[in-house]
Amino acid sequence: MPIQILPTRLANQIAAGEVVERPASVIKELIENSLDAGATRIDIEVDKGGHKRILVRDNGAGIPEQELQLALSRHATSKITSLDDLEQIISLGFRGEALASISAVARLTLSSKPAAQQQGWQARAEGRDMAVSLAPVAHPDGTSVDVVDLFFNTPARRKFLRTEKTEFAHIDEIVRRVALSRFDVAFSLKHNGKILRQYPQANNDQARDKRVALVCGGKVMESALKVQSEFQQLHLSGWLCTEPQSQNDIQYFYVNGRMMRDKLINHAIRQAFEGWLPPDTHPAFVLYLRLDAREVDVNVHPAKHEVRFHQSRMVHDFIYRALRDMLEQGVTEQSHTNSL
Numbered sequence: 001m002p003i004q005i006l007p008t009r010l011a012n013q014i015a016a017g018e019v020v021e022r023p024a025s026v027i028k029e030l031i032e033n034s035l036d037a038g039a040t041r042i043d044i045e046v047d048k049g050g051h052k053r054i055l056v057r058d059n060g061a062g063i064p065e066q067e068l069q070l071a072l073s074r075h076a077t078s079k080i081t082s083l084d085d086l087e088q089i090i091s092l093g094f095r096g097e098a099l100a101s102i103s104a105v106a107r108l109t110l111s112s113k114p115a116a117q118q119q120g121w122q123a124r125a126e127g128r129d130m131a132v133s134l135a136p137v138a139h140p141d142g143t144s145v146d147v148v149d150l151f152f153n154t155p156a157r158r159k160f161l162r163t164e165k166t167e168f169a170h171i172d173e174i175v176r177r178v179a180l181s182r183f184d185v186a187f188s189l190k191h192n193g194k195i196l197r198q199y200p201q202a203n204n205d206q207a208r209d210k211r212v213a214l215v216c217g218g219k220v221m222e223s224a225l226k227v228q229s230e231f232q233q234l235h236l237s238g239w240l241c242t243e244p245q246s247q248n249d250i251q252y253f254y255v256n257g258r259m260m261r262d263k264l265i266n267h268a269i270r271q272a273f274e275g276w277l278p279p280d281t282h283p284a285f286v287l288y289l290r291l292d293a294r295e296v297d298v299n300v301h302p303a304k305h306e307v308r309f310h311q312s313r314m315v316h317d318f319i320y321r322a323l324r325d326m327l328e329q330g331v332t333e334q335s336h337t338n339s340l
């Protein structure tokens, strides 16, 4: 075959493979967009585990009518303009891939109204080609993205979808992760018309404890230690449960607000817990690491689960030390109380 440039649709479908693995990944991208738009309330609705329909509605900044079509194009983003920006990224998105990818493999409707605009507008893109049609629509301030028939035009991907129950479990997990990353935002999650999760805004300590209990299950976090540790530019905070868990599912670690599953971090945590938990049990934690955005590279993986720290040894040792101290202190306090 001679060398040819791929048609746009095919290029987008291939790129979609990296971003859109399953309904939960669509939801993750859409929620991140809502957060980047400054939303304080995000409502998610899914039908049939998201196979049939995914709707994410926010009260964020909205997209002006004249940018709607562009928002659906690949490499179109309002979040970075230079390599410099990339080196100190603060938004969750920056690749300009998500909406283009999703609309390449589903029927997508993007409706939006910035507060300054009189009328809401709606753009529709249906996988087959990237032709976008625009029409006025009644819409409150903010944005809704409606995704119907995921993978309708990519049967090979559709085959990988699991049962409704499994796909919903993945969605629920994504919503949990996000809910633990932004206490200042209210979330709701509806499945097949029923509201299953509701996380109201949590703007004080008590409300935040409540959300953590709601998300992780009350029992687990009842006895949690509050972590608060600083070293130079590094700051670690959150909840650490010292009761051994049979599952390792309540393990949330955020780096500058992004949920991570990172080898270096896992190693530091495992090391901190060495000798503290019975074999084959796991710690539960919700932890937040903050550091200068220039000290970490988030542009490592398209799904953005991994980071690269410039001073990885220092970060590792800081996390290890902070948690170890916490454990030793926490346990001392407990035995102290017991002996009273």
Ligand code: ADP
Pocket: 029, 033, 034, 037, 058, 060, 061, 062, 063, 071, 072, 076, 077, 078, 079, 092, 093, 094, 095, 096, 097, 098, 099, 100, 143
């Ligand atoms: P990225 O998030 O990487 O910029 P996306 O494809 O996810 O790329 O979104 C493209 C652009 O569309 C964003 O940069 C943003 O300007 C706009 N956009 C997408 N979703 C929303 C939303 N919910 N509210 C406001 N603007 C949005």
Ligand code: MG
Pocket: 029, 032, 033, 092, 093, 094, 096, 098, 099
């Ligand atoms: Mg995005």
